[in-house]
Amino acid sequence: MDHLSVETPAFIYDEAAIGADCARIARLAHASGCKLLFSVKALAIAGVLEMVGRHVDGFSTSSLFESLLVSKVVGPAAVIHTTCPGLRAQDLAEMVTTSNYLSFNSVSQLELLGPAIDNDVQLGIRVNPGVSLVSDARYDPCRKYSKLGAPLHEV
Helix, strand or coil: CCHHHCCCCCCCCCHHHHHHHHHHHHHHHHHHCCCCEEEHHHCCCHHHHHHHHCCCCEEEECCHHHHHHHHHHHCCCCCEEEECCCCCHHHHHHHHHHCCEEEECCHHHHHHHHHHCCCCCEEEECEECCCCCCCCHHHCCCCCCCCCCEEHHHC
């Protein structure tokens, strides 16, 4: 296809490069005994999700929309791990129909919403270890006053 004939705006990706990267990372994960999750937030394009789904153990989502997208594109066999800091009570019923794992962002969120879950979703809590490894505080999930995860002393 001639690059001048592509209607813009367009998002173009290299399937061969993505496939090679996925295969390499999957080998590393298998060799180390780790589970490999793809973060949908990083790239939520249906074609990419389908391709990546053949190489990963599951998907990491952070919203109802992302969970529904993976479920629709990859299918019901997709393993979905959801951590949603802004999880709303009215989204919970639908969220648990697509997620296999649901991690709450705080102890209070777990106490408030956890008892309403009565199916096979495995519950967890996102822990903020408070160990900063990033020099730029804007990108540091463990910075002082961060709301990303429960501080270890609260768990």
